[in-house]
Amino acid sequence: MKMTKIYEGTHQWIMFGRDENKPVNIIDSNQYAVRTANRCLLLEPGGSELFAPMMAAVLHHAPVEQITDLFASHQDPDVISSLGLWDQALSNAKLHAPAIWESFLRHFGCESIEYVPIPDNGGTIKLESVELQLIPAHYLHSSGNFHVYDPQARILMSGDVGSALEAPGAPMFVENFDLHIEKMRYFHQRWMPSNQAKRAWIERVRNLDIDILAPQHGRIFKGNDVKRFLDWFDALQVGIAV
Amino acid sequence: MNNQTKSQFVAVASITSELSAVMVVAKEISLAAANAKAIAFRAGDKAKGFQPITDFINELAKETIELVTSINVYALSLYQLTVNEYRKTIAYNKFELVVKIAKDAPYAQSMQPPLEHAKLSMELCQRQFKRDVKQLLDQLEAVMHHARAARVIAANSRIEASQAGEYLQSLQAVAESVDKAAHTIHDNVQRCRIALSLYRNS
Ligand SMILES: [Fe+2]
Numbered sequence: 020m021k022m023t024k025i026y027e028g029t030h031q032w033i034m035f036g037r038d039e040n041k042p043v044n045i046i047d048s049n050q051y052a053v054r055t056a057n058r059c060l061l062l063e064p065g066g067s068e069l070f071a072p073m074m075a076a077v078l079h080h081a082p083v084e085q086i087t088d089l090f091a092s093h094q095d096p097d098v099i100s101s102l103g104l105w106d107q108a109l110s111n112a113k114l115h116a117p118a119i120w121e122s123f124l125r126h127f128g129c130e131s132i133e134y135v136p137i138p139d140n141g142g143t144i145k146l147e148s149v150e151l152q153l154i155p156a157h158y159l160h161s162s163g164n165f166h167v168y169d170p171q172a173r174i175l176m177s178g179d180v181g182s183a184l185e186a187p188g189a190p191m192f193v194e195n196f197d198l199h200i201e202k203m204r205y206f207h208q209r210w211m212p213s214n215q216a217k218r219a220w221i222e223r224v225r226n227l228d229i230d231i232l233a234p235q236h237g238r239i240f241k242g243n244d245v246k247r248f249l250d251w252f253d254a255l256q257v258g259i260a261v
Numbered sequence: 262m263n264n265q266t267k268s269q270f271v272a273v274a275s276i277t278s279e280l281s282a283v284m285v286v287a288k289e290i291s292l293a294a295a296n297a298k299a300i301a302f303r304a305g306d307k308a309k310g311f312q313p314i315t316d317f318i319n320e321l322a323k324e325t326i327e328l329v330t331s332i333n334v335y336a337l338s339l340y341q342l343t344v345n346e347y348r349k350t351i352a353y354n355k356f357e358l359v360v361k362i363a364k365d366a367p368y369a370q371s372m373q374p375p376l377e378h379a380k381l382s383m384e385l386c387q388r389q390f391k392r393d394v395k396q397l398l399d400q401l402e403a404v405m406h407h408a409r410a411a412r413v414i415a416a417n418s419r420i421e422a423s424q425a426g427e428y429l430q431s432l433q434a435v436a437e438s439v440d441k442a443a444h445t446i447h448d449n450v451q452r453c454r455i456a457l458s459l460y461r462n463s
């Protein structure tokens with residue numbers, strides 16, 4: 020599992036991904052950790068196949084007992100099917116996930132972890148002095164879906180939005196936006212169901228000050244590429260399967 | 262899923278199915294007893310020796326049904342234990358893998374308590390499973406005992422039936438069906454015991 024520090028300030032953001040030992044038929048995913056002095060939050064902790072390499076990678080940054088919070092943007096298996104294993108590894112942790120998915124996500128096993136349901140209008144996660152905002156992103160692509168915005172680091176973890184289907188071992192950051200478009204087009208057209216939801220999200224996100232847009236698959240957008248992505252996504256017709 | 266776990270799932274599932282067959286047969290015995298009672302009543306003095314036997318058969322059938330009902334509860338808990346043990350074993354194996362991959366990580370040591378905890382809870386499940394299997398085997402033994410008793414009664418019924426004149430044939434048919442049912446119960450329960458005995462001391 021590769022680890023990249025994408026923000027270093029009073030706290031840190033670490034991206035995990037491009038696991039070399041991942042079975043080929045499983046979609047590659049990006050996991051993120053927000054690390055404060057005594058706590059660690061894992062965003063989109065990943066599928067159960069990824070649990071061992073992910074946990075091992077996190078141990079480079081935090082001890083198990085300081086992993087106090089998990090966040091799942093939505094209910095997909097690539098996001099959170101590892102829940103049953105985290106549940107047995109962490110003795111004092113919370114899962115922040117959409118309220119509407121609670122009874123579904125519990126199928127993965129959630130006994131010792133406390134499920135903190137995120138209401139439809141969003142909320143916050145407080146990690147020591149860091150406050151993260153949970154931005155509604157419903158129907159992008161899941162009907163109950165949130166992104167995580169860190170106003171201090173100016174990072175938006177955007178779940179499946181901004182994702183790209185890439186060859187194994189692709190770089191962590193978008194280097195040439197125009198070349199990157201083709202890797203994103205089909206994914207957004209096919210997985211994102213609603214133009215209306217897309218418009219509402221773009222309106223909301225344009226009001227945020229974002230340096231880094233960090234999706235759950237593919238590469239991270241930095242600086243001007245963030246705006247380029249929003250403009251491109253704004254113009255794209257989605258929901259093409261009907 | 263390894264073969265050991267797989268066969269444990271199969272063993273537990275097969276008990277449930279064997280037991281539901283036992284239930285059906287026990288209900289048949291109970292019906293045969295009611296039938297015999299009616300015939301014996303009509304036969305009057307000719308089937309005097311048969312009457313207490315029918316009550317006995319009925320009692321036996323009722324007890325068997327009660328026993329199987331309580332065994333089913335055990336079988337269900339065995340199933341839940343198997344599922345639990347499976348989950349804990351997967352977690353333990355994954356945690357071991359974490360420790361292996363993370364050996365250079367500064368916080369690798371912090372994985373020890375969860376690893377230890379996973380091991381303990383996996384072993385607890387295994388012990389509980391063995392304990393429940395033993396209890397279930399004892400209860401199955403009781404059902405076997407009932408089945409054997411039913412066969413003895415069936416043999417007695419045949420003798421009594423031979424004195425029942427024109428009712429001989431219908432009473433013999435009753436004895437026959439009790440014997441057959443007891444035989445089936447015996448075989449089914451025996452299969453349960455064989456399936457489970459693997460896990461008593463494994
Ligand atoms: Fe998804």
Ligand SMILES: [Fe+2]
Binds near residue numbers: 098
């Ligand atoms: Fe995804």
